[in-house]
Amino acid sequence: MGTAAVVVVIFTVTHGELSVLLIERAAAPCRGQWALPGGVLRGEETLDGAASRKLADESGVSDVFLEQLFTFDHLAESTAGVVVAYFALVDVARTRLRPDLEWRPAWHPVRALPPLAFENERIIAYAEQRLRNKLEYTNVVYSLLPSRFTLTEMQRVYEAILGEAMDKRNFRRRVVGLGIVRETGSTRKLGAHRPAMLYEFTRREPMVL
Amino acid sequence: MGTAAVVVVIFTVTHGELSVLLIERAAAPCRGQWALPGGVLRGEETLDGAASRKLADESGVSDVFLEQLFTFDHLAESTAGVVVAYFALVDVARTRLRPDLEWRPAWHPVRALPPLAFENERIIAYAEQRLRNKLEYTNVVYSLLPSRFTLTEMQRVYEAILGEAMDKRNFRRRVVGLGIVRETGSTRKLGAHRPAMLYEFTRREPMVL
DNA sequence: ACAAAAGTGTTGAACCTACACCCATGC
């Protein structure tokens, strides 16, 4: 009851849908149900350290956007006193999920979640809200895309998260005008005679616009 | 080490300055130093419940803006494993500080804090930042003012927190135009023949604009 | 042929900022 635990909401965008990484619990309590990756703090570990470790363990990535979200208490069926939730944004192409026989991790679209243990629905809903807010006034999306990408790909990510179509010209003007991305100079070949400009983020780290 | 504690950053505006409630510690550790009100969780108490209790104990008010801020760990000299910080906004006119012989509470301007225990400077700085942000896109200021007030009084609160003078006409247009305050119809007598319009918040509860 | 993705400008509305003076009162 007195111990603190950490859970991580790991988001990605894949197949045009905002998705979250869940693991199927192989042990009690809530065996067989899906839940967010997490666990109790080890020894002298810091909260950030524990979240970062969990993220790396389950998704295989580090050096991505990872931030403390909220601290929950008295979650149903939980044995931990307080649960410090984090949220992370990863480019699905860089992840390597480990299908250990049990505890196997899988991506689930946030619009179609299975039943979850420990009221994890609340945590995910809160994280999704925060993500939508941060999209508007920060460059966090850098953490969901590869280092080079077309503006249409970037726009697809925004649309998947916000759940609404955007105007292409306004979108381009905004992201280029604010200086959050710049042209790389190189292009991607779409066909024999059709180059598409590739962009990159001016900073691959959190910034407030 | 495994236990969770709660601290509360209680802000008010008085004498035109943003101030925070501190207590002088009467017991070890850090006896004699100033610190934020706080303590460990009692039994089955929730985090919100503990924060609310602390707020009421030290300031005598409830039913004000109170929100979880951030969870800190490994604070210097702290015996608690994790410290869940909250922040609250109160109208100084409604508070009743209890000058118990020891642990006596007092308001301190955030621009002139005494040396603090447990790295409480960090917590206060973080809370102040969050407060400034919330001023811009919410109506949280309702919790710093009495139920009826003049627009100049309201503007003074904004100026004290943001630390910059604002244009009176633009300010009035904004707050009335956004519908966060409305005229009450009644006035305050400034002199024999000089009424000043009193305003009230359309909602005395948190709202995002 | 059709669908998918890249690319490209203009216009009107809304919003934001800067700015100056009058009046009544208390000291």
Added chain:
DNA sequence: GCATGGGTGTAGGTTCAACACTTTTGT
């Protein structure tokens, strides 16, 4: 008479949202 606080309108700039068509390729 001077400082304090309430009260009032406008003009210019910036930002935002809405809007349609062309090109090339793959199926």
